[in-house]
Amino acid sequence: MKGLKGSKLPVRRCAALLATGMALLGGSAHAGILDFYNDGKVLATPGVSMTDGAGGGGITPWAVITGYETRDGINADFHYTYVNLPNYSLNSLGAAVGFYDRVELSYAYDILPTGSTFNTIGLVSNAVGGLLSSPTLGPILSGLGLTTGNQLAGGVDPWNTTIKMHVVGAKVRLIGEAIYDSDNLIPQVSVGGFYKWNENKVLLETLQAAKSKDWEAYASITKIFFPVSTLLNVTARYTGANQTGLTGFGGPDGDHKKVRVEASLAYLLKKDTAIGVEFQQHGHNVDGRNVTLGGGLDLTSLVNNPLLGPTLKGLGVDSALVSTLTQKESNWYDAFVAFFPSKNLSITMAMAYLGQITFTPNQVGYYISLQTSF
Amino acid sequence: MKPISFKTLAVATALLCGAATGSVLAEDKVAERTEGKTPAYPGIPADSLEKFGGQAGVDVWVDDLFYYILADNRINQIFNTHGHVQRQMALNKELESMVLGGPGRYTGASMSAAHAELGITVTQFNAVVEDAYLACDAARTPYHVCNQLIAALAPFERAIVTK
Incomplete structure (x- = not known):
């Protein structure tokens, strides 16, 4: 001293x-x-870390509290998840702490490199931006609300657009025993919430999302049916997220929060291995929508404009090109196998079927997640 | 499909919690019982005991279980201090057979009476669960059959864990 x-x-x-x-x-x-340190849960029973950071499956939060702690202590985990898709790759890094098998706090940083997905937006905004200096067409664009080139960037960094989102989460276990109460059908019930903030505000405006930051709330029920070695989780999430928030929240008509259903079904193959499937309902806030430039100018109206259309067409920007920028969102599915070689490590591998993401259909790829617990 | 409102979700969650609290407060017939197969969901299959190797298989499993328990420094002191390990093993052979629907009688005390003074934590209970899986491995009991016994014993957690 x-x-x-x-x-x-x-x-x-x-x-x-x-x-x-x-x-x-x-x-x-x-x-x-x-x-306070505790790692008394039975192997595999806390599940893994989902991409929002909460304890659960791969994409769905479960009613189990993250970490290996029982009601006698505290445990923490860290995860890194990589999803490889034809037009994107998702990286999720996160940390979570479970307190007394009752409360869970989590943080995740989701990084989504988008490859060349949004390059057409860059091309179109460059073409439109070029017209701003035209003595005849410039004033028309100004009349539509576009005055400076930087309004046209669209949040796109050519060839290198990366979407970044932070997610903080909290979950409280209310009642029920997912594991011990095999003699009743009362599931373990937890409620939780996320606050998500996306760093790519301008791109999300271009994609017509209403918000770049928003909250979500969910209720999850989980039960393990040991006589048949099966775990079932159903989650109802109140959210307005587009692609979990990676492409923003809500659409042109507002934030559109709705209750969406998610489910995970896992079969326990052995005490350290589980296989299963997951489903996550998604919204349709921007389905059929195009992109907008300069904070609200629809591209379709731009190429259909009798004065601007022909010139834009000459620059390669026509309605056919613009129609490739039509958005759609699909429900997500995955099929996984999770290995738990010890309480300090889990390895999850999955095939992810994410449908159309923004303009790009058939996003099917593989998912690998490492989680370490202490 | 008609969308579910946030209010509906909140009310459904509250109702579920209320129902669960009510049933927990009622007398615990399953965890306190000393006879009969465990009424698990879905049911313990009729051939569960047979898959376990009958009473002889259960006996081997209990021998293995206590081998792992007594080798487990997290919990062996409790068993050693409590004493009568041979008697505990004999009673466990009766109990495990009973919960799987076997014909024999369980002659011991209820789980809460047997563990009342021990101050068992859920962490210690889980340690026994882990040793139970090791015993299944040792006895070459298939994992999904082992889980039927796990399901049959799991409700006793409510009577055994007091801390």
Whole structure:
């Protein structure tokens, strides 16, 4: 303690404090200060980490609380998930803490490189932007509300557009026992919520989403039917998200929050291996919608404009090209196998069937997720 | 499909919680019982005991279970301190057969009476569950058959775990 008192340098004082703290932690692992640590859940029973960061399946939050802690303590986990799709790749990094098998707090950072998906938007906005300096067509565009080139960027960084979203989540277990109460049908019930904020505000406006930040709430029920080695989870999520929020929330008519259904069905092959399928209902907030430039100017109206249309067509921007920018959202499905070699590691592999994402149909790819728990 | 409103979702969740709380408060007939097959959902299959190797298979499994329990430093002190390990094993052979629908009689006390003074935590209970799976592996009992016994024993958690 001499170091603490004697040192006038704040850094050195901090270091001394830190060292004392470490000594306390290290020296009393069996008596007091680390007693909250617990890894008493049975292998595989906490599930894995979903892409929003919560404990659950791959895409659906479950009523189980994340981590291996029982009601006697605290446990934490970290995950990295990679989904490879024809036109995208999703990276989800996250951390979560489970408190006393009752409360869960989570954070996830979802990074979605979009390859060349949005390059057509860049091409079109460049073509339209070029017309701004035209003495005849410039004023028409100004009249439509486009005045400067930077309004036309569309949030697109050619060849390198990456969507980034942060998700914080909390979940509380209300009632029921997913595992022990095999003699009744009362499931484990939890409620939770996410707050998601997407960094690509301009691109999301271009894609006609109403918001780039929004909250979601959900209720999940989970039950393991041990006589048939099967786990069932059903989740109802109140959300207005487009592609889980990666392409924003809501559409031109508002945020459109609705209750959407999700489900996971898993079969326990052995005590460290589960296989299963998942379903996630998605919304249709921007289905059939085109993209807008400069905060609300629809491309379809631009190419159909009798004065601008012919010139744009000459630049390669016609209704056929614009129609390739028609959005649609599909329900998500996946089929997975999850391995739990120890309580410190799980490896999940899946085929993901995500349908159409923005303009690109048939997004079928593989999913791999690593989760480590302490 | 008619969309479900947020209000409906909230009300449904509240009702479910209310129903569950009500049933938990009622007397625990399953966890306190000393006879009869466990009424699990879906039911324990009729051939479960047979798949376990009959009473002889259950006996081997219990021997294996106690081998792993006594080797498990997380929980062996409880069993050793409680004493009468041989008697505990004999009673377990009766109990496991009973919960799977076997014809024999269980002659021990109810689970809450037998564990009342021990202050068992759910963490310790789960340690026994892990040893139970190891015992199934040792006895070459298939995992899905093992889960039928797990299902048959799981409700006793409510009587055994007191802390």
